[in-house]
Amino acid sequence: MPTSLALAPLVSGFQAQTLTATEWTHQAHIAVGAWHVHQLGPEDALPRLRHGIRRLNVALGGVNSEVAGYHETITAAYVTLLGDFLARYADGLKADAAVARVLASPLAGRDALLRFYSRGCLASTEARRGWVEPDLAPLRASSLYGGTFTATLFRYPGKGGWTFAPVPDGCTPPVTHGWGRTPTHADVDGHAWNTSVWRGKDGRTLLAVPAAVRGAKGDGDQVLVRLLFDTP
Numbered sequence: 435m436p437t438s439l440a441l442a443p444l445v446s447g448f449q450a451q452t453l454t455a456t457e458w459t460h461q462a463h464i465a466v467g468a469w470h471v472h473q474l475g476p477e478d479a480l481p482r483l484r485h486g487i488r489r490l491n492v493a494l495g496g497v498n499s500e501v502a503g504y505h506e507t508i509t510a511a512y513v514t515l516l517g518d519f520l521a522r523y524a525d526g527l528k529a530d531a532a533v534a535r536v537l538a539s540p541l542a543g544r545d546a547l548l549r550f551y552s553r554g555c556l557a558s559t560e561a562r563r564g565w566v567e568p569d570l571a572p573l574r575a576s577s578l579y580g581g582t583f584t585a586t587l588f589r590y591p592g593k594g595g596w597t598f599a600p601v602p603d604g605c606t607p608p609v610t611h612g613w614g615r616t617p618t619h620a621d622v623d624g625h626a627w628n629t630s631v632w633r634g635k636d637g638r639t640l641l642a643v644p645a646a647v648r649g650a651k652g653d654g655d656q657v658l659v660r661l662l663f664d665t666p
Contacts, residue, residue, distance in 0.1 A: 441530055445469050448486055451493045458490065460544055461537065467509075468516050468536040472529050476517035483509060500559045507561035511547055511573055519575035523608040535608060540578040549577055571664075579607045580618070580661040587643060589653040597652060599659050601631055601639040607663055609633050621660040622647050631661070 447453040448466045466486075470479040484504070491503045498504040519541055524532040540546060547556065550568040560566055571577055585599035599622065610616045614633035618641075619626065625647045632640050641659065651657060 441465060441469065441533055448490065451486075451490050453490060453494075455494050458494065461542060463487075464512070464516075464542045465533050465537060467512055468520070468533045469529055471513060471516040472520055472524075472532050476513050479517075480510060480513045483513065500563055505556075505562045506564050507551075507566045508547065508556065510565050511550065511568070514573045515541055515546070515575050515578075518573070522575055522610065539607075540604065541575060546578060574664060576607065576663045579605060579663045581605055582658065582660045584656055585641075585659050587648065587651060587653060587655050587657060596642050597645075597648065598640040599643050599657060601641055601659075601661065603639075605661060606631050606633075606639050616663070619662040621662075622657050623649075623651075 444453070444457070444462055445466055447457065448462075453462070467479070467483055470483055473479075474482065484506070487509065488498050488504045491498055496503050516536065519536060519539065520532055523539070524535045527535065536542060548570075550571050550573055551561075552569055555561055555566060555569045558566070583602055583605065585601070587597050587599055589595050589597045606616055606618075608616075611630070615630045616633070617628070617630050620629050620631075620641055622641075622643055627647065629642070632642070634640060641661070643657065648655075648657065
């Protein structure tokens with residue numbers, strides 16, 4: 435995975451068409467794409483990435499055809515998601531830090547687009563040749579987070595201590611509000627409400643579960659939690 439120190443030569447190598455096939459990995463694609471979107475915005479980044487990827491494919495001995503090489507829908511979908519991710523979760527960060535945040539997110543995973551497209555759709559000639567709308571879900575970076583999991587409740591000690599459900603790593607997006615807060619729609623054992631998760635100084639992410647939601651359950655009891663961060 436490219437680090438901030440490797441980002442500059444990676445981008446310059448892409449632009450100069452000097453990257454090797456070994457260097458031009460999936461992570462390199464994401465890093466180069468994120469840098470261009472950060473610097474230029476999605477609208478201007480897409481044609482530059484389209485042109486650069488096509489040229490680099492040829493420079494590496496490949497071809498751009500209806501069955502191989504450049505894929506318009508994959509490229510354009512990633513550019514859309516990168517623009518949304520950077521606006522939501524990396525606003526104000528410099529390029530190195532913003533790209534590092536992207537690379538540490540689910541957006542850098544190889545199967546990220548399968549949240550939005552079926553395999554059959556992406557494998558089609560139409561999708562490779564031109565833009566095809568997602569057939570599973572709208573392209574929103576927030577859709578990459580959330581999920582359903584079982585958590586063991588714990589109560590902070592002391593009078594009036596809150597009861598929390600720990601949230602697994604990778605389930606929540608970067609902090610979006612002050613005091614380590616990120617709004618979410620939560621469901622615990624079938625009781626749903628709009629709330630927030632909190633990122634503590636120790637790095638843990640916690641969901642406060644009020645008594646009205648958990649009922650008789652308390653410290654040491656298990657609950658089924660579903661979190662949704664999918665907002666327009």
